[in-house]
Amino acid sequence: MFAPATSLSRRSFMGGVCATAALAATRGFAQQSNEVVLSGGHIVSMDPDIGDLERGDILIRDGAIAEIAPSISGGARRIDMAGRVVMPGFVDTHWHMWNTIARGLPRSRLGPFGKTMPALAKVWTPQASALSIRLAVAEAVNSGITTIHNWAHNTAGLEFAEAELEAMRASGLRGRFSHGYPQLLKLGDRMDFAALEDFQRRHFGGEGQGADMIELGLCTREPDRSQDAIWREEWEIARRLGIPVTTHIASDRKAAAMGSIRKMADSNLLGPDIQLMHATHASDEDLALVKKAGSPVSISPWTELEVGYGVPPAARLAASGVEMGLSVDNMVLAGNADMFSVMKLTADLAAGSAEKQAVLPDRKVLERAMISGARTLGLNDVTGSLKVGKRADIIAARADGINTRPAGTIDFMLTHAAQPANVDLVMVDGEIHKENSRLARIDGAALTAEADEMIAHFSEQAGLTDG
Numbered sequence: 001m002f003a004p005a006t007s008l009s010r011r012s013f014m015g016g017v018c019a020t021a022a023l024a025a026t027r028g029f030a031q032q033s034n035e036v037v038l039s040g041g042h043i044v045s046m047d048p049d050i051g052d053l054e055r056g057d058i059l060i061r062d063g064a065i066a067e068i069a070p071s072i073s074g075g076a077r078r079i080d081m082a083g084r085v086v087m088p089g090f091v092d093t094h095w096h097m098w099n100t101i102a103r104g105l106p107r108s109r110l111g112p113f114g115k116t117m118p119a120l121a122k123v124w125t126p127q128a129s130a131l132s133i134r135l136a137v138a139e140a141v142n143s144g145i146t147t148i149h150n151w152a153h154n155t156a157g158l159e160f161a162e163a164e165l166e167a168m169r170a171s172g173l174r175g176r177f178s179h180g181y182p183q184l185l186k187l188g189d190r191m192d193f194a195a196l197e198d199f200q201r202r203h204f205g206g207e208g209q210g211a212d213m214i215e216l217g218l219c220t221r222e223p224d225r226s227q228d229a230i231w232r233e234e235w236e237i238a239r240r241l242g243i244p245v246t247t248h249i250a251s252d253r254k255a256a257a258m259g260s261i262r263k264m265a266d267s268n269l270l271g272p273d274i275q276l277m278h279a280t281h282a283s284d285e286d287l288a289l290v291k292k293a294g295s296p297v298s299i300s301p302w303t304e305l306e307v308g309y310g311v312p313p314a315a316r317l318a319a320s321g322v323e324m325g326l327s328v329d330n331m332v333l334a335g336n337a338d339m340f341s342v343m344k345l346t347a348d349l350a351a352g353s354a355e356k357q358a359v360l361p362d363r364k365v366l367e368r369a370m371i372s373g374a375r376t377l378g379l380n381d382v383t384g385s386l387k388v389g390k391r392a393d394i395i396a397a398r399a400d401g402i403n404t405r406p407a408g409t410i411d412f413m414l415t416h417a418a419q420p421a422n423v424d425l426v427m428v429d430g431e432i433h434k435e436n437s438r439l440a441r442i443d444g445a446a447l448t449a450e451a452d453e454m455i456a457h458f459s460e461q462a463g464l465t466d467g
Contacts, residue, residue, distance in 0.1 A: 036060045041081030046371045046385035060392040063430030084396040089146025090339040091373030093298040093325030097150045100132035101455040103331040121183035123461040126163035133167035135451050138442045139337035141433045143420035144395040148175035151219050156182040168214050178217035193237050222248040224255035235269045246275040251309050256281035265289040280309040287320040296376035297322050300329035301345045314350035318360045325373035343415045362411035396425035
C-alpha cells in the first residue's frame with residue numbers, strides 16, 4: 001500500500017516480524033469475551049524490536065496488548081483494520097482543559113488573551129471547568145489523543161479540583177491531572193499546599209498514582225513570573241510529596257533573560273520530575289543544562305505562534321537531545337485539538353528555522369507525539385508504543401482517504417496528510433471510544449449545545465460581549 005520509508009526496509013520489517021513472534025505471550029488462545037483482535041492493518045508500533053508490519057494483527061486481552069503478529073487466529077471479536085494504519089494513541093503533554101468552552105475568545109471586546117482570560121476567571125465556576133474538560137475529551141478522542149495532561153492552572157478552590165478530576169476519570173482517557181493555582185493568585189501569595197496534600201491523600205492514596213488511569217501532578221507559576229522564594233518552596237514541597245512538577249519557562253524574550261533555567265540547574269531543581277513548557281527562547285546553553293538534568297520539554301507550536309512568543313525551537317530542541325513532547329495547549333488560542341497539524345507544523349518549523357529540509361525526520365516527529373510524549377509524563381512503560389504487556393491505547397487512521405492516498409510513505413501520510421477525520425478507531429485501555437469514524441460514548445450535539453449556552457452566560461458575566 002505504501003512505499004516504505006528508509007527505516008522500513010524489508011530486512012527491518014522481517015526482523016520486526018521475528019521479534020514480534022518471540023514477544024508474543026501465547027498462540028492458539030481460547031476465545032474469550034474480553035478478547036479483541038485488530039486484524040489486517042498496517043501496524044506502526046513505535047517499538048524498535050517490533051518495528052512496522054505491513055499487515056498484522058493485534059490481540060487485546062483485559063485491556064492490554066497480549067500479542068502482535070502477522071496473523072492471529074481466534075478472538076471473541078475481530079475488527080477489520082484493512083486499509084488502516086494501526087498505531088499508538090497520541091499523547092498530549094500540556095493542555096489547559098479548563099477553558100475549552102472559551103474557544104476563540106481572546107478576540108473579544110476586551111482585547112487579547114492576557115485581558116480576556118482574567119476577566120473570565122473572575123466569574124468561572126467548577127461546572128464550567130468540568131464541561132470544558134468534557135468538550136476537550138471529545139476533541140481528544142475524535143483526533144486520536146488517548147493520553148492527556150490536564151494543566152489545571154485555574155484551580156480556584158477544592159471544588160474546582162474535584163470537578164476537573166471527576167470529569168477526567170469519567171472520560172476513560174489516560175493522563176495526568178496537574179493541580180494548579182487560581183488564575184487570580186497574587187504574585188506574593190502562596191498556593192494552598194495543605195489543601196493539595198489533603199487532595200492527594202483522599203484521591204491518590206497519598207501518592208501520585210491513583211487507582212485508575214489518572215496520575216497527580218503540580219503545575220506552578222513559572223520562576224519567570226513568580227517570586228524566587230515561592231517557586232523554590234513549591235518545588236521542594238512537590239518533591240516531598242512525590243508529585244511531578246510542570247511549569248512554563250523562557251516563553252518570551254523577557255522571561256528568558258531572567259535566567260531561570262540556570263537558577264534551577266544551580267539549585268538542583270531540574271530533573272526528570274520537572275517538565276518544562278515552551279522554552280521558546282531558551283539558549284543552547286539552557287538546553288544543555290536541561291538535557292544534562294533530564295528534564296523533558298513540551299512545545300505547542302500553534303499557540304506559541306498565535307500568542308506571539310516567537311518561532312518554536314523545534315530544530316534546536318531536536319539537536320539538543322532533550323526529551324520533547326507535543327501539545328495543543330488550549331482551545332482558546334489553538335482553535336482545535338489536531339495533533340496531526342501539530343506534527344506537521346513541528347516538522348516544517350524545524351526545517352524552516354534550520355534552513356534544511358527534513359532536519360527533523362517524519363518518524364522522529366511521530367515519536368514526539370507518541371513514545372517521547374509518554375516518556376515526558378513517565379508513562380512510557382504503559383503507553384506510547386505497541387508492545388506486548390503495554391495497555392491497549394490504540395488508534396487507527398484510514399489510509400484510503402482522498403487526502404491520504406497516495407502518500408509515498410507511511411510517515412509522510414501521518415505527519416503531513418492525515419487529519420482527525422481520518423481517525424477511524426480509538427481504543428483506550430482496551431475500551432473503544434471511537435469506531436467507524438463515530439464517537440462511541442459522546443453525544444456531540446448535546447455537548448456542544450450545552451457548551452454554547454454556558455459560554456454565552458459567562459461571556460456576558462465577564463463583560464466580553466455587549467450583553
